[in-house]
Amino acid sequence: MRNRSKLLACAILLFVLLQFLPATAVAGDQEFHSLVDRVSAYYQKRPMRFMGLLGFVANRFTPPGVGHLQMAIFEGIPSFRTPPGEELESSLEGLVGPGYQPFVRVHDNRSGDLSVIYVRESGEKSFEMLIVSIDSTDAVLMKMQLNPDAMRDWMDEPVEKGKGSGHRGGSSAGK
Amino acid sequence: MNATQGRIYIKPALILFGAMLLGAFSPPAFGQNPKLDIKNLEPLAKKASEVVDVNLDGALLKLASKFMTSEDDQEGLGIIKNLKGIYVKNFEFDKPGEYSQADVEAIRGQLQTPSWSRIVSAQSKHEGETTEIYLMTASDGGTVLGMAIINAEPKELTVVNIVGPIDIDKLSALEGKMGIPRLGEKVKESSKKPEDHHEKQK
Numbered sequence: 001m002r003n004r005s006k007l008l009a010c011a012i013l014l015f016v017l018l019q020f021l022p023a024t025a026v027a028g029d030q031e032f033h034s035l036v037d038r039v040s041a042y043y044q045k046r047p048m049r050f051m052g053l054l055g056f057v058a059n060r061f062t063p064p065g066v067g068h069l070q071m072a073i074f075e076g077i078p079s080f081r082t083p084p085g086e087e088l089e090s091s092l093e094g095l096v097g098p099g100y101q102p103f104v105r106v107h108d109n110r111s112g113d114l115s116v117i118y119v120r121e122s123g124e125k126s127f128e129m130l131i132v133s134i135d136s137t138d139a140v141l142m143k144m145q146l147n148p149d150a151m152r153d154w155m156d157e158p159v160e161k162g163k164g165s166g167h168r169g170g171s172s173a174g175k
Numbered sequence: 176m177n178a179t180q181g182r183i184y185i186k187p188a189l190i191l192f193g194a195m196l197l198g199a200f201s202p203p204a205f206g207q208n209p210k211l212d213i214k215n216l217e218p219l220a221k222k223a224s225e226v227v228d229v230n231l232d233g234a235l236l237k238l239a240s241k242f243m244t245s246e247d248d249q250e251g252l253g254i255i256k257n258l259k260g261i262y263v264k265n266f267e268f269d270k271p272g273e274y275s276q277a278d279v280e281a282i283r284g285q286l287q288t289p290s291w292s293r294i295v296s297a298q299s300k301h302e303g304e305t306t307e308i309y310l311m312t313a314s315d316g317g318t319v320l321g322m323a324i325i326n327a328e329p330k331e332l333t334v335v336n337i338v339g340p341i342d343i344d345k346l347s348a349l350e351g352k353m354g355i356p357r358l359g360e361k362v363k364e365s366s367k368k369p370e371d372h373h374e375k376q377k
Contacts, residue, residue: 105228148242155239156352158229159265
């Protein structure tokens with residue numbers, strides 16, 4: 001009985017906290033959901049569950065200047081949907097939609113991991129970064145908002161930061 | 176003059192006229208395009224353990240210029256606002272000797288045209304590092320239209336291509352940024368006249 005009360009209290013607290021999310025984040029969610037739906041249709045796979053909750057928790061631990069982190073992970077994607085090289089990249093560009101500029105592309109031959117980092121302007125002084133990281137079995141989508149300082153860090157060291165993105169270092173993407 | 180003889184005389188005239196037309200309608204920068212075909216390095220990608228491509232084309236450079244607001248950035252901003260693109264290709268290898276000089280020829284070959292001049296070739300025998308800097312200048316000899324940097328280390332190869340007018344004196348403001356390697360004294364010690372080729376040993 002006590003456990004159930006605790007769970008209920010946590011759920012209420014989470015619900016209340018979600019109400020305080022900025023409106024822009026909610027609008028961004030809709031766009032990200034539509035991107036996830038497109039990727040989902042492409043891979044004919046649903047993303048892992050509870051990603052929204054994971055993103056909400058991850059947002060508490062993002063580096064300075066990085067916020068509105070959203071992510072989706074697709075596991076066990078069919079290998080015929082991950083053709084090598086340029087073919088995959090052109091499929092990706094069709095999926096991410098207009099507005100995003102491909103900025104950094106990292107291909108790790110050891111793991112077969114391909115990460116493409118897209119950027120676009122978002123409002124007056126904010127930037128949106130979309131990281132798509134794919135290996136032979138999994139795909140990860142991460143979208144985040146960067147303030148000018150965080151974006152400047154990326155522009156200063158795109159090679160080093162690009163190497164830190166993707167499956168192995170995705171969590172460090174905004175650092 | 177019979178019909179066959181007429182055709183013989185007309186043919187060279189037609190070829191000459193065609194060549195003149197091509198000359199008239201081809202862009203003036205033909206053969207002077209500072210953008211390198213970095214895709215030529217694709218075979219090297221198979222040998223590398225990791226390949227990183229950075230593409231900062233016009234739209235992204237415009238984006239970058241928006242957050243270069245501090246006083247320290249003003250020099251860098253002055254350079255990038257005129258640029259058309261910065262392209263970086265970085266290859267990392269598991270062990271030394273996995274790529275040869277012949278592999279780099281795919282890029283060097285493009286820099287052998289008269290409009291490109293090598294202004295720096297620096298070698299560090301101790302670290303096994305070689306840096307070459309090339310400039311493309313306009314036919315007036317003054318305006319720099321583009322730049323190429325080849326930085327070869329035993330386990331890493333980086334090619335940087337900067338497209339657009341560059342003030343070589345201000346280039347240091349972009350060192351270590353946007354994937355451009357730190358050139359240190361290499362540029363400063365080189366001649367500001369691209370015609371003079373300087374070779375130096377560290």
